[in-house]
Amino acid sequence: MEEIKDRIDIVQLISQYLPLKRAGRNFKALCPFHTEKTPSFTVSPEKQFFHCFGCGASGDIFQFLMRMENVTFPEALERLAEQAGVEIPRGRGEDSGEERNRLYHLHREAADYFHEVLISSSGKKAREVAMSRGLDSSAIEAFRLGYAPDSWDRLREVLKSKGFTTAEMLSVGLLGEREGGGEPYVKFRHRLMIPIWDSRGRVVAFGGRALEPEQEPKYLNSPEHLLFKKGDILYPYHVARKAVRDMGYVLLVEGYMDAITCHLHGFSNAIAALGTALTPSQARKVVRLSKEVVLAYDGDEAGRKAALRAASVFFQVGVVPRVVLLPSGEDPDSLLRSRGREAFASLISGAGDVVLWYMAELETRYSLSHPRERARWLKEVLGFLAPLRGSLDLESYLVEVASKTGVTLEGLKMEIYGRGKGRARSASHAPRGSWEVLYLALALSNPRWWKIFKGEVLEDPLVLSLWEKVKGEDDPSIALAMLDDSERSLLVGKVMEIPEEGVEELFASCHRRAERRALEREARRLKMSMEGVSGEEKGRLLARYIEIMKSIKGAGEEGVYETH
Numbered sequence: 001m002e003e004i005k006d007r008i009d010i011v012q013l014i015s016q017y018l019p020l021k022r023a024g025r026n027f028k029a030l031c032p033f034h035t036e037k038t039p040s041f042t043v044s045p046e047k048q049f050f051h052c053f054g055c056g057a058s059g060d061i062f063q064f065l066m067r068m069e070n071v072t073f074p075e076a077l078e079r080l081a082e083q084a085g086v087e088i089p090r091g092r093g094e095d096s097g098e099e100r101n102r103l104y105h106l107h108r109e110a111a112d113y114f115h116e117v118l119i120s121s122s123g124k125k126a127r128e129v130a131m132s133r134g135l136d137s138s139a140i141e142a143f144r145l146g147y148a149p150d151s152w153d154r155l156r157e158v159l160k161s162k163g164f165t166t167a168e169m170l171s172v173g174l175l176g177e178r179e180g181g182g183e184p185y186v187k188f189r190h191r192l193m194i195p196i197w198d199s200r201g202r203v204v205a206f207g208g209r210a211l212e213p214e215q216e217p218k219y220l221n222s223p224e225h226l227l228f229k230k231g232d233i234l235y236p237y238h239v240a241r242k243a244v245r246d247m248g249y250v251l252l253v254e255g256y257m258d259a260i261t262c263h264l265h266g267f268s269n270a271i272a273a274l275g276t277a278l279t280p281s282q283a284r285k286v287v288r289l290s291k292e293v294v295l296a297y298d299g300d301e302a303g304r305k306a307a308l309r310a311a312s313v314f315f316q317v318g319v320v321p322r323v324v325l326l327p328s329g330e331d332p333d334s335l336l337r338s339r340g341r342e343a344f345a346s347l348i349s350g351a352g353d354v355v356l357w358y359m360a361e362l363e364t365r366y367s368l369s370h371p372r373e374r375a376r377w378l379k380e381v382l383g384f385l386a387p388l389r390g391s392l393d394l395e396s397y398l399v400e401v402a403s404k405t406g407v408t409l410e411g412l413k414m415e416i417y418g419r420g421k422g423r424a425r426s427a428s429h430a431p432r433g434s435w436e437v438l439y440l441a442l443a444l445s446n447p448r449w450w451k452i453f454k455g456e457v458l459e460d461p462l463v464l465s466l467w468e469k470v471k472g473e474d475d476p477s478i479a480l481a482m483l484d485d486s487e488r489s490l491l492v493g494k495v496m497e498i499p500e501e502g503v504e505e506l507f508a509s510c511h512r513r514a515e516r517r518a519l520e521r522e523a524r525r526l527k528m529s530m531e532g533v534s535g536e537e538k539g540r541l542l543a544r545y546i547e548i549m550k551s552i553k554g555a556g557e558e559g560v561y562e563t564h
C-alpha cells in the first residue's frame with residue numbers, strides 16, 4: 001500500500017476529477033461532496049491528504065476514490081493498485097484468511113444447492129408459493145432464490161460431500177446443535193430461501209421464508225457470524241449501486257422482500273437494511289451512493305417510527321431524506337403487487353421532506369395556538385432536528401419553526417447549540433486540547449511515523465477511543481478507513497492546519513513527549529517493584545532506574561511545542 005501511495009500523487013488523482021487551483025503550497029477546488037460557492041476543498045501535496053473545511057470530507061487517495069466513485073475500500077485499493085501497476089498480495093485487505101474464504105465458498109455452495117432444488121421437481125410447491133408472491137422464474141434466476149427441502153440432514157450431507165465440516169456449518173447457523181448431543185440438524189427446512197449478498201455480491205447469509213400459513217417463524221434468518229454483520233448489510237447493494245447512478249436517488253425499504261419486489265417492478269435503486277434499525281454505517285453506505293434518499297417504510301405505526309429513527313441516523317451523516325407515505329397496512333411489496341408500478345411511482349414523486357412531514361404530523365397532536373402544547377411541539381421538533389447541528393439545512397428549518405411559533409431564530413439556535421455557544425461549529429473546527437490528537441493525526445499521514453507511533457502511552461480519552469479502533473493495522477491507509485467520517489475529518493483537519501515546513505519537527509516533538517512518558521511510566525513501575533525486594537535484585541532494578549532517569553533528563557523538558 002505504501003508503494004501505491006508512493007506512485008500515485010493525490011494532486012494528480014484528484015485533478016482527474018476536479019479542476020484544482022494552486023493556493024500557496026496547497027491546491028483548492030469547489031468541494032465535490034457538498035454545494036458551495038467559495039472553494040474550501042483543499043489538497044496538500046506534502047501531506048498527501050485532502051480536506052474540506054466546509055463539510056469535513058477528508059482523507060487520503062483511497063478515501064477520495066471511495067467517495068468519488070462510491071466504492072468500498074478493497075475496490076479502491078484494487079483500482080489504485082492497477083493504476084500504479086502494483087500487485088496486491090491475494091487476501092490482503094478485509095478478506096484475509098483461509099477461514100473467511102472457505103465460508104464464502106460454503107455459502108455459495110449452499111445457495112447453489114437450494115437453487116437447484118427449487119427449480120427441480122421437488123421444488124414445485126415452493127415455486128407455486130413464490131409465484132403467488134409475484135416471484136416468477138425470472139425473479140428466481142435474478143435473485144438466485146432457492147428451496148430448503150423438508151429434511152433434517154440433507155443439506156449437511158450435501159455440504160459434507162463438498163468438503164465442509166459440521167463445525168463450519170454450525171458457525172454460520174446453517175446447522176443447530178441437538179439437545180443431548182448427536183449429529184447437528186439442518187435449521188432451514190421447507191422454506192423459500194433468499195441468499196443475502198454483501199456489497200460485493202457474495203452470499204454471506206440466508207433469509208428463509210415460511211411456505212405454510214401455520215409455519216413459525218414466518219421469516220428465519222441466518223444469525224450473525226464472521227462474514228455477516230446485519231448492521232453493515234444493505235440488500236442488494238451491488239445491484240442497486242448501478243441503478244442509483246441512473247435514477248439519481250436511493251429508495252430505502254425495510255425488508256428484503258420489499259427490495260426484491262421493487263426491483264421486479266423497475267425500481268432497481270431499492271435497497272433494504274436487514275431486519276434491524278438502520279445503523280450509521282449503513283446510512284453512510286447509502287449516502288455514498290447518493291445524497292438523495294427516499295424512505296419507503298411500512299404504512300403503520302411501527303413503520304412510521306422506524307422511518308423517523310432512520311431519518312435521524314441520516315441527519316448524523318448530514319442528509320435529510322424524503323419520506324413516502326404508504327397507505328396504512330401496506331408495505332412496498334404489497335402495494336406494488338396490488339396497485340402496480342404507476343401507483344407506487346406517483347407516491348414516490350410525492351415524497352415529502354421528512355422534517356416538514358414530522359412537523360405537520362406533530363401539529364395534529366399539539367395545537368400551536370395553545371401555549372403549553374406549542375412548547376411540547378417545539379421541544380419535540382428541536383429534539384428531532386438536533387442531530388443536524390452544523391448543517392446548512394438546519395438554518396432553513398429553524399426559519400420555518402420560528403415562523404410557526406413566533407420564537408426568534410436566535411432563541412432557537414441557542415436551544416439547539418446550547419447556551420453560550422450559539423453558533424454552528426463543525427466537528428473539524430472544534431478545538432481539541434491535547435498534543436495526543438496531533439500525534440495520532442500526524443502518524444496517520446506517514447507510514448514511517450505510523451510504524452513508530454507509541455499508542456500505549458495515550459491518556460486522552462478521545463484519542464484513546466480513536467486508537468482503539470485503528471491499533472493493530474499495519475498501514476495508516478487502512479487505519480484511516482477504519483474511522484468514522486467525522487473522526488477522520490477531525491484528525492486530517494488537524495494535520496491540514498499545520499504549516500508544511502513545521503510538520504517534521506512537530507511529529508518529532510510529539511514523539512519525544514511520548515517516549516518520555518513511556519520512560520516515566522517504567523520508572524514508576526521500577527520504583528514500586530524495588531520496594532518489595534532486596535540484595536542483588538534490588539541493585540539490578542536500581543541500576544535500571546538510574547539509567548531511565550538519565551534518559552528522561554536527556555529527553556529534555558516536555559512542551560517544546562505547545563498546542564492550543
Ligand SMILES: [Zn+2]
Pocket residue numbers: 031032033034041052053054055056057
Ligand atoms: Zn465539502
